[in-house]
Amino acid sequence: MKNSRTPVYHRTYSGETLDHATLLRAVEKALKKSLSKTGLARPRMRIAAWIPDSAPLRGVVLAKTLLRLERKYGSTTIIVAADSLQDVVERQVDTEHVYMYDLETPASGIDVSDPIACWRIERSLAIKTARKAGAEILVSPLTRTDLNLLMLEAVLRGEPEALSEAMPVLPWTDPPVVAGFSEAEGELIAAVIARTRTLTGSNRCNPCFRDAKDLFYSVAGSRPELDFSSYKSLNLLAGKAREKYGVCISCGGFTSPGSRTCRYCASAGLP
Ligand SMILES: [Zn+2]
Numbered sequence: 001m002k003n004s005r006t007p008v009y010h011r012t013y014s015g016e017t018l019d020h021a022t023l024l025r026a027v028e029k030a031l032k033k034s035l036s037k038t039g040l041a042r043p044r045m046r047i048a049a050w051i052p053d054s055a056p057l058r059g060v061v062l063a064k065t066l067l068r069l070e071r072k073y074g075s076t077t078i079i080v081a082a083d084s085l086q087d088v089v090e091r092q093v094d095t096e097h098v099y100m101y102d103l104e105t106p107a108s109g110i111d112v113s114d115p116i117a118c119w120r121i122e123r124s125l126a127i128k129t130a131r132k133a134g135a136e137i138l139v140s141p142l143t144r145t146d147l148n149l150l151m152l153e154a155v156l157r158g159e160p161e162a163l164s165e166a167m168p169v170l171p172w173t174d175p176p177v178v179a180g181f182s183e184a185e186g187e188l189i190a191a192v193i194a195r196t197r198t199l200t201g202s203n204r205c206n207p208c209f210r211d212a213k214d215l216f217y218s219v220a221g222s223r224p225e226l227d228f229s230s231y232k233s234l235n236l237l238a239g240k241a242r243e244k245y246g247v248c249i250s251c252g253g254f255t256s257p258g259s260r261t262c263r264y265c266a267s268a269g270l271p
Contacts (some may be wrong), residue, residue, distance in 0.1 A: 009191040020195060027192055032063050032183035038169045038178050040137055044074045048135035048175070050126050051089060052119045053103055057193045062180050063093045066139065080129045080138065082122065099133045101125040106268035110175035115153060116162045120264040124251035127173050128258075135175050142179040145186030147234055160241045161254040161262065167238040174254035175192035182234075 007017040015170070016164050018026060035041040049066045051059030059081065077098040089098055089241045103125065110117040130138040142150075147166045154162035162188065166183035181189055247252035248262035250270045255262040261270065 008195055022173055025060050027065055028069060033183040036181055040176055046076045046134055048078050048080045048130040048138045050138055050140050051081035051085055052122045053084050054122055055141055056085050056088055058189050060092045060104040061192050062141040078133055078135060080126050099129050106270055109268040114167055117264045119165055120251040120253050124265055124270050128176055138175050138177045139180040140177060143181040143184050145188055147179060148263050152198060161245050163238045163241040164254040166234050170190045170252045172247055191245045200212055
């Protein structure tokens with residue numbers, strides 16, 4: 001039986017070897033840093049942890065981490081999740097503050113292998129659910145690696161409107177959406193999942209990066225925690241696109257100037 005001091009994660013770039021407790025602390029630290037960088041976090045906030053169908057395992061790590069930080073922050077954590085994950089949430093997350101959204105109908109109107117479509121549709125539903133639940137901030141479980149992949153996807157598609165998906169914060173939605181792990185490499189969160197994975201279930205959305213992932217790992221190689229873009233450069237890039245495009249009233253993503261909703265929300269029938 002492994003004890004809690006057994007090394008479970010090796011950070012290539014820093015040479016650190018983390019045991020389970022240190023790993024959890026590193027995740028907490030990354031989440032606090034991501035939140036404080038937005039300038040939106042205050043004490044005693046009502047914070048929604050989003051467990052999306054598109055990334056349920058990362059969502060559970062996020063929810064558990066926010067619940068652990070609850071006392072330190074004096075905040076209240078609520079859970080916003082896809083109804084397909086009801087069992088997962090009940091088994092994995094110890095709170096009664098759970099608000100679910102129905103993904104069935106909107107997901108039937110989109111290509112569920114398209115990462116941009118999946119994030120936009122789910123985010124639209126999560127924003128509305130968080131708002132109704134009185135959340136002041138909606139935290140997604142996206143890591144810096146996810147944001148990098150979304151940025152590459154937008155660039156490879158030649159679809160600058162999709163750059164909004166790579167932003168660590170969407171400040172104009174109500175409530176604002178923050179990528180909770182924008183200060184963590186994807187592998188750090190994956191290491192927690194690998195230690196605790198007990199999840200099964202049937203996702204409706206199965207976003208799949210093809211070209212972006214190939215390109216990303218061909219450059220990042222065996223050191224994938226070395227992501228290309230910093231928080232600052234992602235924000236700068238997307239901020240430039242923001243000057244040219246409008247914002248979808250449903251998901252908060254960029255859309256062509258003059259249209260109220262983006263084409264993804266429109267095809268899913270979302271207002
Ligand atoms: Zn939209």
